[in-house]
């Protein structure tokens with residue numbers, strides 16, 4: 001077993017890796033080679049890194065390690081969406097999802113084990129927060145999925161919409177994005193990354209000052225303070241009006257817009273009045289709206305509106321010149337859809353897991 005006290009290459013940005021190598025008596029430029037092996041080629045065994053000298057490979061094998069989430073289960077949906085259960089070094093499990101939309105495929109990754117935000121329509125929220133992921137565990141999901149799916153050489157998008165609230169684990173999330181953006185690694189441009197948040201305002205203000213800025217998606221889900229407090233409890237701390245005001249001021253590049261996600265719950269937040277209030281609320285914000293008819297699941301006390309209701313809601317928004325997307329749900333048969341990520345315990349057998357998936361719980 002690898003010694004957990006050794007520096008973990010997966011947790012290091014390239015400049016930190018250069019310092020680590022220097023401390024081991026190696027040259028700094030080897031960091032570039034290591035990044036290429038680990039991120040571009042998906043190789044983590046030092047003895048396979050053939051452009052490193054034999055002595056350096058032996059030193060690395062003795063002195064450092066590369067932690068990598070382990071794929072413990074993989075469920076492929078009829079639409080090609082693939083949900084990966086990944087085991088971390090401490091045995092905890094997270095989920096990451098591959099969505100095979102063309103031309104750009106997308107990885108939906110997690111930032112925490114569970115989530116503290118307790119949104120009323122979300123299975124992950126029901127788990128509570130077990131712990132934050134490290135930067136290496138966040139970036140590691142991308143590395144593992146790209147390797148498993150043979151996409152290391154191809155462009156892909158990343159959405160931080162898996163388990164957890166990214167702005168509740170700010171430092172690790174931003175460090176992971178810097179690691180993923182490294183030109184000697186996967187070189188994922190921040191333009192290809194979308195960070196989705198319920199709106200942790202102090203962290204949102206910090207995000208506004210980041211040199212490496214991902215696209216922003218806000219999980220809005222309601223048009224009144226009361227309803228949002230019911231659906232997204234963090235609204236008690238950071239209210240709807242304050243949140244939308246912060247979005248109005250958020251620095252955006254030319255032509256870019258903030259995506260507002262709105263889960264449609266039958267008879268709860270899907271009325272014509274809600275749609276009209278949403279139009280008013282977003283006045284003056286460079287916004288587009290992503291409507292998400294609920295993915296029903298056992299344990300979630302809401303229903304999915306009819307298609308006619310969804311269409312009517314969308315129509316009111318487009319009549320008022322808002323750009324609207326109605327998200328088709330991906331991977332519902334394997335419970336990989338938004339708000340449905342929850343890890344089954346390692347104690348479950350494959351047969352039990354399958355039964356759980358078929359029952360939708």
Ligand code: SF4
Nearest residue numbers: 115117118119122125
């Ligand atoms: S919707 Fe997102 S922020 Fe809310 S509980 Fe679920 S994972 Fe957490």
